[in-house]
Amino acid sequence: MKVAFLGLGIMGRPMAANLAKAGNEVTVWNRTPKDVEGAHVAKTPAEAAKHADVVWMCVSDTNAVERVLFGDGGVEPVLRAGMVVVDSSTISPVETLKFAERVRAKGADYIDAPITGSKIGAESAQLIFMVGAKDETLKKLEPLFLQMGKKIVHMGEVGKGQASKISLNLQIACIYEGFIEGFKVATQLGVNPEKFVELVQSTMVRSGVVDYKAPFVLKRDYTPNFPLRLMRKDLLLVSDAAKQLELDLPGLKSVLEVYDEAHEAGMDDQDYAATLALLERN
Amino acid sequence: MKVAFLGLGIMGRPMAANLAKAGNEVTVWNRTPKDVEGAHVAKTPAEAAKHADVVWMCVSDTNAVERVLFGDGGVEPVLRAGMVVVDSSTISPVETLKFAERVRAKGADYIDAPITGSKIGAESAQLIFMVGAKDETLKKLEPLFLQMGKKIVHMGEVGKGQASKISLNLQIACIYEGFIEGFKVATQLGVNPEKFVELVQSTMVRSGVVDYKAPFVLKRDYTPNFPLRLMRKDLLLVSDAAKQLELDLPGLKSVLEVYDEAHEAGMDDQDYAATLALLERN
Numbered sequence: 001m002k003v004a005f006l007g008l009g010i011m012g013r014p015m016a017a018n019l020a021k022a023g024n025e026v027t028v029w030n031r032t033p034k035d036v037e038g039a040h041v042a043k044t045p046a047e048a049a050k051h052a053d054v055v056w057m058c059v060s061d062t063n064a065v066e067r068v069l070f071g072d073g074g075v076e077p078v079l080r081a082g083m084v085v086v087d088s089s090t091i092s093p094v095e096t097l098k099f100a101e102r103v104r105a106k107g108a109d110y111i112d113a114p115i116t117g118s119k120i121g122a123e124s125a126q127l128i129f130m131v132g133a134k135d136e137t138l139k140k141l142e143p144l145f146l147q148m149g150k151k152i153v154h155m156g157e158v159g160k161g162q163a164s165k166i167s168l169n170l171q172i173a174c175i176y177e178g179f180i181e182g183f184k185v186a187t188q189l190g191v192n193p194e195k196f197v198e199l200v201q202s203t204m205v206r207s208g209v210v211d212y213k214a215p216f217v218l219k220r221d222y223t224p225n226f227p228l229r230l231m232r233k234d235l236l237l238v239s240d241a242a243k244q245l246e247l248d249l250p251g252l253k254s255v256l257e258v259y260d261e262a263h264e265a266g267m268d269d270q271d272y273a274a275t276l277a278l279l280e281r282n
Numbered sequence: 283m284k285v286a287f288l289g290l291g292i293m294g295r296p297m298a299a300n301l302a303k304a305g306n307e308v309t310v311w312n313r314t315p316k317d318v319e320g321a322h323v324a325k326t327p328a329e330a331a332k333h334a335d336v337v338w339m340c341v342s343d344t345n346a347v348e349r350v351l352f353g354d355g356g357v358e359p360v361l362r363a364g365m366v367v368v369d370s371s372t373i374s375p376v377e378t379l380k381f382a383e384r385v386r387a388k389g390a391d392y393i394d395a396p397i398t399g400s401k402i403g404a405e406s407a408q409l410i411f412m413v414g415a416k417d418e419t420l421k422k423l424e425p426l427f428l429q430m431g432k433k434i435v436h437m438g439e440v441g442k443g444q445a446s447k448i449s450l451n452l453q454i455a456c457i458y459e460g461f462i463e464g465f466k467v468a469t470q471l472g473v474n475p476e477k478f479v480e481l482v483q484s485t486m487v488r489s490g491v492v493d494y495k496a497p498f499v500l501k502r503d504y505t506p507n508f509p510l511r512l513m514r515k516d517l518l519l520v521s522d523a524a525k526q527l528e529l530d531l532p533g534l535k536s537v538l539e540v541y542d543e544a545h546e547a548g549m550d551d552q553d554y555a556a557t558l559a560l561l562e563r564n
Binding site (some may be wrong): 163166172184196203209249 | 375398399410412448449454457461467470478481482484491493494524527530531532533535536539561
């Protein structure tokens with residue numbers, strides 16, 4: 001298929017590369033020029049999308065999706081019947097509905113398909129997509145999904161992918177915060193750090209989050225895999241959704257305060273694992 | 283071996299039964315009289331412990347351990363060299379050190395060996411013990427541990443078992459809170475509840491905690507497996523420890539507020555899963 005891939009960040013770039021490797025005709029665009037092996041490079045989203053069957057976005061936030069679709073040089077003028085716009089960014093579920101409506105007004109279709117699986121998952125085509133889409137539209141794009149990922153979970157109509165994704169990331173933040181707080185208490189009480197991780201890994205509190213982060217925690221290595229500013233952005237999306245739903249969420253409130261504090265402390269470009277450093281100040 | 287088993291609650295009773303089944307000579311005691319198949323019943327902790335090689339405790343809190351050991355009818359007067367006191371309750375790591383010292387003053391030894399694995403794990407002898415003990419004392423009791431559980435993680439000297447256990451339970455509370463808050467956001471945004479659980483189970487936020495609780499969450503079944511009051515007690519133990527260590531733990535603070543609110547609302551004897559009901563009021 002002819003695919004325009006818009007957004008070549010930590011996740012987008014290996015995703016586009018996997019689509020090219022699988023034999024699709026891929027044209028990429030990024031805000032700051034980047035290239036991808038085997039892909040054409042376009043100067044604007046519209047230029048990338050012009051002859052595409054599918055426009056796949058993986059950009060940083062709700063505003064970026066809006067600009068790529070409807071801003072200067074955006075995709076909207078070249079949309080046509082039969083095209084599908086897919087959004088693998090993590091953005092507002094409510095704005096997603098509005099974007100989908102505007103895209104459909106031009107005869108194209110819209111899928112929200114945020115991802116989980118981290119940088120490694122993107123590189124090794126092991127992503128999990130949580131998808132909001134009509135059955136037939138998803139069916140049509142299934143081969144592309146499986147060239148970048150290992151699993152598609154169809155969450156329902158458009159918007160349900162984003163609703164699910166922000167809820168997952170809230171869970172990641174809560175799991176990680178619980179882990180580092182438990183880690184601090186136990187190790188300050190004299191438990192060996194490696195032993196503590198071994199125990200966690202033997203019990204019902206084991207999760208993929210801890211599997212992935214524990215080695216970095218032991219080394220205090222905060223090299224970004226999932227940058228703190230992106231986790232904070234996602235928690236703010238949950239917070240917006242919770243306000244609209246009139247839900248009072250104490251766990252969300254406390255992790256958001258943690259990430260606000262980390263943001264104030266200039267830690268935006270470290271991995272979110274760096275929130276441990278907040279517990280270790282002074 | 284001759285084992286006195288003190289405390290026949292949700293966990294203690296099946297543990298004592300498994301020791302009896304394995305061929306040990308077991309004498310049980312409980313505050314309110316209960317029996318266990320194949321075991322003698324004693325009227326006081328001291329009577330149960332009189333001829334025992336090992337005194338195994340599984341009671342509700344720090345005060346209960348103190349009473350069983352040093353209160354009226356307590357074990358202290360019958361302690362003698364060669365005996366080992368094992369505590370599988372979840373109690374204060376700091377008080378544990380004091381109890382161990384008093385027990386050792388009588389020539390006996392002391393192990394803290396709190397458990398994880400829930401009611402089902404106790405019944406099926408699949409518990410995990412996190413142990414604070416001297417190597418040789420633990421070695422001697424290994425067969426007993428493995429008659430009740432599947433794994434022993436030796437965390438270090440006396441006290442380190444309790445330090446580890448309270449840190450694990452903080453993690454359980456944070457994982458569960460993150461799960462139910464994510465569940466509420468996603469389902470209120472229209473995601474199918476079963477589908478959301480399926481997604482969680484496919485990703486890095488999957489944990490044994492969610493595996494175990496999700497079916498109960500879907501049915502809003504709050505029958506106690508791990509009663510809310512016990513989780514709250516453990517969070518209070520972490521809070522005490524954090525104060526002594528001068529650690530500021532925002533995640534702990536917020537889950538403790540949740541459990542305080544549940545306590546105020548009279549939910550002590552429901553499962554801790556019932557904290558979901560707090561999000562679903564009005």
